[in-house]
Amino acid sequence: MYLVLARKYRPKNFDEVWGQKTITEALKKAIKEGRLAHAYLFAGPRGTGKTSVARVFAKSLNCEKGPTITPCDKCEICRTITAGSSMDVLEIDAASNRGIDEIRSLRENVNLTPSNARFKIYIIDEVHMLTDPAWNALLKTLEEPPEYVKFFLATTTPEKIPPTIISRCQRFNFKPFKDEELTERLKEICEKEGFTIDKDALKEIYEFSGGSMRDALSILDQLIVNAENNNISYQSVKEFLGLVEEKSIGELLTLIREKDVKKLLSLFHTLLSEGKDPAVILDGMIKKFKDILFKRMIDKSEGTVSEEDKHLYLSFNDINTETLLNAVSTVIEYKNRLYMENIPIVLSEILLIKLSHILGKEETLSLKHPEKKDEGLSSEKRSVVKEAESIFSPGKVEKEEPPSDKADKEEKAPLQSEEEI
Ligand SMILES: Nc1ncnc2c1ncn2[C@@H]1O[C@H](COP(=O)(O)OP(=O)(O)OP(=O)(O)O)[C@@H](O)[C@H]1O
Ligand SMILES: [Mg+2]
Ligand SMILES: [Zn+2]
Incomplete structure (x- = not known):
């Protein structure tokens, strides 16, 4: 089965997460020392690793060999988390129906202990999209969650999140990728896929991606399909991106x-x-x-x-x-x-x-x-x-x-x- 690059190269552990070292180091430390908060907020631009880090973190906490900073990725629990089918790691997309039904069922289920993992983890993506009733419902749960419950909230727009929620979370700010960080990763992925890529081509992709790894990878996906002689040239990138003349x-x-x-x-x-x-x-x-x-x-x-x-x-x-x-x-x-x-x-x-x-x-x-030359014009002009x-x-x-x-x-x-x- 062909997997798009963004999915194929989704970080499976903390060491595979690029460009967000302060965050991964802090999380690793917390896991090692067993000092965990109830709720985490991952804020930052799109395609910088928020969802990926939330999943790695969930695996670290729930892996059969864990809690560990190096989840095994082989046990039943790790595999179901990767596949998105874990009963205990629930991903909610707040953008899809603004979360009312999900938060309601979250409130009903939050008191049931995890079915086979250590923690029951709610990953709420695009959390800024929740409606007021959903926020209120979430707030009640965030105030006193059972000890086996963890919340990982992710957002591109933290300023839209009520302060009462923010103050109950440990916050991590993801940064857009810098030029070299992103292009180095792209080059590495090209090599793994058996392609070469021109330096100027990398630069052009970086500029177009706006620092989002996901965007850069989805451009690369399409360039690879059309590449001649297993090389991605500057010209082909320019043509593909339709850089406006x-x-x-x-x-x-x-x-x-x-x-x-x-x-x-x-x-x-x-x-x-x-x-x-x-x-x-x-x-x-x-x-x-x-x-x-x-x-x-x-x-x-x-x-x-x-x-x-x-x-x-x-x-x-x-x-x-x-x-x-x-x-x-x-x-x-x-x-x-x-x-x-x-x-x-x-x-x-x-x-x-x-x-x-x-x-x-x-x-x-x-x-x-x-x-309108005279009066009308001057008022319009004004x-x-x-x-x-x-x-x-x-x-x-x-x-x-x-x-x-x-x-x-x-x-x-x-x-x-x-x-x-
Ligand atoms: N820090 C990173 N290190 C390595 N790969 C990354 C990183 N961030 C993003 N990627 C790549 O981009 C893909 C999408 O990343 P992810 O879903 O984690 O981004 P996100 O920050 O949650 O974005 P969004 O705000 O759009 O949901 C990943 O599958 C991975 O291939
Ligand atoms: Mg995401
Ligand atoms: Zn495992």
């Missing part, structure tokens, strides 16, 4: 500047239909903004710039540097939220609209709505500028000058002065 990114930025929201969203959807990932599109935009800033502030020579970019840079000339920097921060902030909120397309669309409000040329409005300012620097709106003045200033901010910053 610079040209399309330049076009997006131009449409933002032209404030042509209709065309902007339509180009965004074309890119999606070509299989581009919203996160990659936003990445490309971040890089392009960086190029504009770089050109403006550091490298002012003309020679190295393509004609298209020259045009683009020029069109951003009358946007002041602060506004541009704020725009980049907004893109970064949205990019980080994309998958946490699970609505990447909608969020990206909102972002594009927001950017065109903030960076878009006001003249476009007068071209599009000639009938509201747009006001919104942009309140999004970026709420303090600014309180200034005393009339908004129309501010709009003029913003627009005519001389490039020269920004260059001196």
Whole structure:
């Protein structure tokens, strides 16, 4: 049977867990010294080993040869935990139905002693998704669990967990993988699978994975299927990941500047239909903004710039540097939220609209709505500028000058002065 790499290479013991040494060492110490808490909270970004560590920990505590820091992985108990079929290690996915039924049955069953293992362990994944009634039910159990019960809670969003729950758990923060940590592991896995991989290819996968081992492995899965001569080249990674060509990114930025929201969203959807990932599109935009800033502030020579970019840079000339920097921060902030909120397309669309409000040329409005040229336009213009300012620097709106003045200033901010910053 073909197993996807993420499952095939799921850590089976603490030593196989990469990049989270502080956590595994602390847990090993606690097991050796028999000093165990009732509840643990594993918090951190996706694909960093929270579920894996929870399962290893469960095996360590319940292995027939345990409690041990090196579970045997052979006994009946270890095997059923790995297979997810242990009667005493129950995995609850709080995201699937927000946990009400599960927590209810947990409360009913928590007082029954384990059927054949030492501990009854509840692994609650995506625990931040629980509803209020489920939290209340869980809290009661967490306050005074029977001594044979352990809770391992895992979450990517600890800030959504009520403090009353957090304070009853021992908390461990998982970190996203660093470049070398992840690429070294990928290289090792490639070797085990009989493939070579280019250095640049590894770097590209790392950047795309955002530090998540699971994401990196699932990319690798697909690259391996398509690899030629058992080698994974930079080119194939680039093609596979559908890295958005610079040209399309330049076009997006131009449409933002032209404030042509209709065309902007339509180009965004074309890119999606070509299989581009919203996160990659936003990445490309971040890089392009960086190029504009770089050109403006550091490298002012003309020679190295393509004609298209020259045009683009020029069109951003009358946007002041602060506004541009704020725009980049907004893109970064949205990019980080994309998958946490699970609505990447909608969020990206909102972002594009927001950017065109903030960076878009006001003249476009007068071209599009000639009938609103006088009064109507200025009020529309004012509201747009006001919104942009309140999004970026709420303090600014309180200034005393009339908004129309501010709009003029913003627009005519001389490039020269920004260059001196
Ligand atoms: N620290 C790690 N060491 C080795 N492999 C890892 C590690 N973290 C993740 N992996 C790989 O990624 C896969 C998924 O990891 P795991 O399910 O533990 O992540 P998670 O943190 O629970 O993610 P999520 O928040 O998405 O549930 C594992 O099966 C393993 O192949
Ligand atoms: Mg998990
Ligand atoms: Zn065992």
